[in-house]
Amino acid sequence: MKILCLTPPMGFCEGFVEALGGEAHFIEKKKFPDGETYIRFPISVADEDVVIVHTGFPEQNDRLMEVFLAVDTARDLGASSVALVMPYMPYARQDRRFREGEPVSIKVVLEILAELDLDYLVVVDIHKEYSLSHFGPGAFNVSVLPYLAEKIKDEVENPLVLAPDRGATLRAKSVANVLNAEWDYLEKRRDRVTGEVTIKPKQISAEGKTVIIVDDMISTGSTLALAAKHLKEAGAKKVIALVAHALMVGDAEKKLKEAGVDRVITANTLAKDYPNIVKVIDVSKYIANFMKERELV
């Protein structure tokens, strides 16, 4: 088996290789002056089982072009099998045609990877797991949320786990189980007389609680900031976000701090430096073990 790091998440290759043995080989990559992507394999992969470690953020289109080139090259150079570990899969939120005339972007990305003859694909907390059907057999989704919860278990007192909406309760439940906590989901209500919008848990009061909002990702942070503001007003002692992917786009950190978010707990799924409010937990060994258990490596 040859592990080839393309644009891996921060610190991911090191832990991944440590868990699986062998050594990390970094695929050479650059952009030509005209903007074209160039990659080159540093070792022979003929008759080898190849595992490419990569992520889809930031600069999603560049990351996708890199991985399309790498998968095809591995095949051309005679790899016995090609697996891709891509903790953050871009375009996963465009998982259906919300309006007529739109693409189903995640379908396009996954179909291309399948057509390039990728054997296995491992992603982390993809927005909707059913999207993986566009890849066909060989696609695996790992949720790191329970693992992240385990890592902060000793630090949280009087926890209440909240899903940001009704549709996301499964993720919240998986975290609540680990923390032995109550869980609920957030509901948006508009006062019929004043028109004022409030966001609060459906059934359980946040008062005095350490509220843990669980989601697959934070992008610009707007939704989370709005919820945190209401929860703090309702007496929450602390507001923590626990997410697999902390994109933290633009001024997300400022927005979250101002809204009273105390901490963001996340996994190292992206090729970026995280701002101070984010605590990053290394999940590389967890993913490696997931793959070992399923005999993918």
Add this chain to the structure above:
Amino acid sequence: MKILCLTPPMGFCEGFVEALGGEAHFIEKKKFPDGETYIRFPISVADEDVVIVHTGFPEQNDRLMEVFLAVDTARDLGASSVALVMPYMPYARQDRRFREGEPVSIKVVLEILAELDLDYLVVVDIHKEYSLSHFGPGAFNVSVLPYLAEKIKDEVENPLVLAPDRGATLRAKSVANVLNAEWDYLEKRRDRVTGEVTIKPKQISAEGKTVIIVDDMISTGSTLALAAKHLKEAGAKKVIALVAHALMVGDAEKKLKEAGVDRVITANTLAKDYPNIVKVIDVSKYIANFMKERELV
């Protein structure tokens, strides 16, 4: 037939639609704050023959993602046939493995387009025409170089047409035929004693001539600048570059002017504003007519 403009070359859609009739529909496009590409078809394309007009420069990876999404969307929305007019095809220069471990990038791009079920592909002066075999049947290469030559025919006196190297003589010949000019190719020679490099025509003197260097593209302009310097020193009256794609990356204009290049003649194949040294000739109607003659539209 529905003509859908995605990221078309400058002024291309207007001329294209004028030649073919109908009207131009612009595909809505934007980037989300996190960097993902969004597109949306403005009209129904069910049971229609769709022609997408697009280009691959600048920002090649963004342009490719847009077109992958658009082709798949046209198919999903029930188009009877999908054709793509993409005058500049990116990654065409990586047409083989120059060093072990490299991808054949143009193969990856063309195979993806074919797998997304594109019926026809029309490109302009692709770096190597044989690359189109990776798309399979339905790919067409149009050379606009003779057309560009026709447009400047009355302005050039005492012309000498030069290919930048021996391998590019076919392009030079096609231009020389239109201009009724002599042609030759440039040869690089290193003096065995002094080590000095000279670049000059193999057989015909450039002295007093209007030299027209013919190539598929200018990228950073370094090769062209070097040739122009030597040709001016050898007494060339004027040096003109005639190319299908004037990428003009970085400080290409400055470099060419300093080397004595008087003018760059090119076609509108890119979605960019060109610097002053470049004279752009609209080839949209020429391409439209090519497609009509072959009954592609």
